[in-house]
Amino acid sequence: MKILITAGPTREAIDPVRYIGNRSSGKMGAALAQAGLRGGHTVSVIAGPIAVALPEGIERIDVESAAQMHAAVMQAFPAHDLLIMAAAVADYRPVRRSSEKLTRRGRILIECEATEDIVAAASAAKRGDQRTVGFSLESGRDLDRAVEKLGRKGLDMIVYNSTQAMDSATVEAVLLWPDGRQEPLPCRSKVDFADILLKRAGALFGKTAG
Numbered sequence: 001m002k003i004l005i006t007a008g009p010t011r012e013a014i015d016p017v018r019y020i021g022n023r024s025s026g027k028m029g030a031a032l033a034q035a036g037l038r039g040g041h042t043v044s045v046i047a048g049p050i051a052v053a054l055p056e057g058i059e060r061i062d063v064e065s066a067a068q069m070h071a072a073v074m075q076a077f078p079a080h081d082l083l084i085m086a087a088a089v090a091d092y093r094p095v096r097r098s099s100e101k102l103t104r105r106g107r108i109l110i111e112c113e114a115t116e117d118i119v120a121a122a123s124a125a126k127r128g129d130q131r132t133v134g135f136s137l138e139s140g141r142d143l144d145r146a147v148e149k150l151g152r153k154g155l156d157m158i159v160y161n162s163t164q165a166m167d168s169a170t171v172e173a174v175l176l177w178p179d180g181r182q183e184p185l186p187c188r189s190k191v192d193f194a195d196i197l198l199k200r201a202g203a204l205f206g207k208t209a210g
Helices: 027-038 066-079 117-125 141-151 190-203
Strands: 001-009 042-047 059-062 082-085 093-094 112-114 131-138 157-162 171-176 182-189
Touching: 001 066, 001 112, 042 066, 082 117, 082 141, 082 157, 082 171, 082 190, 117 131, 117 171, 131 141, 131 190, 141 157, 141 171, 157 190, 171 190, 182 190
Parallel strands: 001 042, 001 082, 042 059, 082 131, 131 157
Antiparallel strands: 093 112, 157 171, 171 182
């Protein structure tokens, strides 16, 4: 397969030095890229500002903002079979970006707007021979929210996981499919989890991945 993976956070600029972002390290995306290479697949990674090394042998596209990641995904996905949206894209960005560094002057208000829903856009544009997998990062064990995202975004599979997985070497997750199936996966390393996820993703095509 040709696999497209997104990894890490995005940064939404407030001014030339400050931004809205999150604690995503890119460890999940890196583990998925390694799993893809181990399975003999062609792997491309669209990476936000990540804190981990990506494996050699992949095509790497570096981006910073959600808008840049959206553009990169929409351009690259047509040449791939599978999109795994592992990036933790910022949900909001400032409506206005200051061209100069803001000075300290007491309280400021930052008006924000929603960023692009990248995986939903990719799912809406996918061909019949393509598949999309998303993540639902939640602060509570809210599987109903993950199920809602699965349908609303037109995904072929979604991974529910807790915010505790951010910047961690391990992950506890539940895989969910549109037909109602659920597969709980107890806590394990992201490396081991990535191998499982790639196998389940391969099954979406009627075959195993590696």
